[in-house]
Amino acid sequence: MDGRIDLTTLLFLVLAVVIFLKLRSVLGRRTGHEQARYERYKAQQEASQRNGKMVGQDKVVTLPRREREDLEMRPAEQEVRTDVEERARGIAAGNSGLAAGLVEIIRADRSFEPEEFLKGARAAYEIIVTAFAEGNRKTLKDLLSREVYDGFAGAISERESRSDQIDQSFVGIKSADIVEAELKGGVAQITIKFVSELISATRDRAGEVIAGDPKRIKEVTDIWTFAREVASRNPNWRLIATQAAN
Secondary structure, three states, rough: OOOOOOOHHHHHHHHHHHHHHHHHHOOOOOOOOOHHHHHHHHHHHHHHHHHHOOOOOOOOOOOOOHHHHHHHHHHHHHHHHHHHHHHHHHHHHOOHHHHOOOOHHHHOOOOOOOHHHHHHHHHHHHHHHHHHHOHHHHHHHHEEEEHHHHHHHHHHHHHHOOEEEEEEEEEEEEEEEEEEEEOOOOOEEEEEEEEEEEEEEEEEOOOOOOEEOOOEEEEEEEEEEEEEEOOOOOOOOOOEEEEEEE
């Protein structure tokens, strides 16, 4: 090299400068705000995804997840409750007062279904009648209100003081019909008329039959009232009143 610039080299240098200036005019200059714009764009994308919508869908209103679930569940739940209420009216068999009482209980207690209640009441009736005959106070205490329990326990104690004993066979329940239903101060009360068949005989300390007949089926009618606080987490009903049929 002798310090002179070759003509070809000079032409390449000029061409490179022209290309650089052209690219700069087309692409623009970096201003230092590109990163900030990117961060804003990224934040907008993330916010859009959290709200359940994509860019370009600003006119679509997306409900929050819980509201969507509520709207999806409410019609189905309402349909179920309506069906339960209709079945309750069927159980009332034209008794408008009874139907109104059952529907009021259903609306206050979402877990209440008349058919299931009747199944439980039938089972409770047999357990209570059997426990009374056997003198099983523990079982009775779990199923009766304090007032009714005191009455049953008193009768058992009196029987025991005489050394009397009841021999009983529970044949079955012929019918169990709801005759009254109401909601009082947050307490649901339902009265059922039971017609059952029993073989029952009371024997004295010598084993002699002093009441009943150990060989004959007897039809018994009882009218019992069960109650439960609808706001309670305890699903169990208790027997709060008994009466003899007229």
